[in-house]
Amino acid sequence: MEIKEFNIELAEYSIPCKLFTPAGNINRIILGVHGFAGDKESSVLETLAEQLSSKESALICFDFPAHGKSSAPDSFLRVETCIQSLMKVAEYAKDHFPECEYGIFATSFGGYITLLCSDKLKNFRKILRAPAVTMANSFVNKIIPVSKEQFIRDGGAVCGFERKMFVSTMFYEDLIKYQIKIPKEEILIIHGTEDDIIPYSAVEELTKAYPNIKLFAIEGADHRFKKDGELMQIIEKTIEWFGK
Numbered sequence: 001m002e003i004k005e006f007n008i009e010l011a012e013y014s015i016p017c018k019l020f021t022p023a024g025n026i027n028r029i030i031l032g033v034h035g036f037a038g039d040k041e042s043s044v045l046e047t048l049a050e051q052l053s054s055k056e057s058a059l060i061c062f063d064f065p066a067h068g069k070s071s072a073p074d075s076f077l078r079v080e081t082c083i084q085s086l087m088k089v090a091e092y093a094k095d096h097f098p099e100c101e102y103g104i105f106a107t108s109f110g111g112y113i114t115l116l117c118s119d120k121l122k123n124f125r126k127i128l129r130a131p132a133v134t135m136a137n138s139f140v141n142k143i144i145p146v147s148k149e150q151f152i153r154d155g156g157a158v159c160g161f162e163r164k165m166f167v168s169t170m171f172y173e174d175l176i177k178y179q180i181k182i183p184k185e186e187i188l189i190i191h192g193t194e195d196d197i198i199p200y201s202a203v204e205e206l207t208k209a210y211p212n213i214k215l216f217a218i219e220g221a222d223h224r225f226k227k228d229g230e231l232m233q234i235i236e237k238t239i240e241w242f243g244k
């Protein structure tokens with residue numbers, strides 16, 4: 001497997017990307033989309049890339065604005081710039097791998113952004129891992145390190161893990177404004193029954209309302225799927241889904 005790092009240059013910032021390609025033929029390219037405060041260096045994405053390599057599939061992942069190695073300042077963290085980043089990477093995949101089949105493996109906030117773009121990504125087969133279908137509510141009640149009242153009073157809050165970023169109230173306003181869109185084509189959601197960030201019940205409601213959503217529940221798993229065996233369940237189901 002070959003690993004290549006590069007940037008997609010935009011007018012105001014660049015999108016750091018990482019491309020994992022198998023040694024032989026490439027029949028499918030999959031976009032790996034990380035979650036809020038995550039980055040393209042996700043161990044899940046790296047493990048997935050290794051497994052996909054034996055299936056003649058490549059994986060391209062990237063950093064959202066203000067995440068990972070992104071050169072964009074914190075003020076660029078808006079829903080619209082995240083949508084722009086995803087669509088630019090999708091455009092790169094189609095331009096550089098025109099004969100391939102396409103897919104998306106998106107996690108949490110990345111799943112939310114993917115659903116916002118669903119009408120523009122019709123030819124991408126989609127897997128959403130713990131998608132943030134309740135993103136606005138979960139953001140102020142589960143993600144930010146301060147109360148909603150303080151967050152609004154201060155105009156934002158510092159969030160993140162290895163990379164800290166100031167997330168403004170304008171980003172929260174975006175989350176309220178931009179509502180998810182469920183595509184007409186078949187999609188797969190992988191969700192833990194004990195998810196502590198995005199309620200499992202919210203995903204269940206979607207599957208009842210939209211028969212094209214297939215749900216693979218991992219019993220007892222929380223939002224991060226860190227217990228023994230959970231990651232391999234995700235990987236195996238993903239390989240199966242993209243192999244159809």
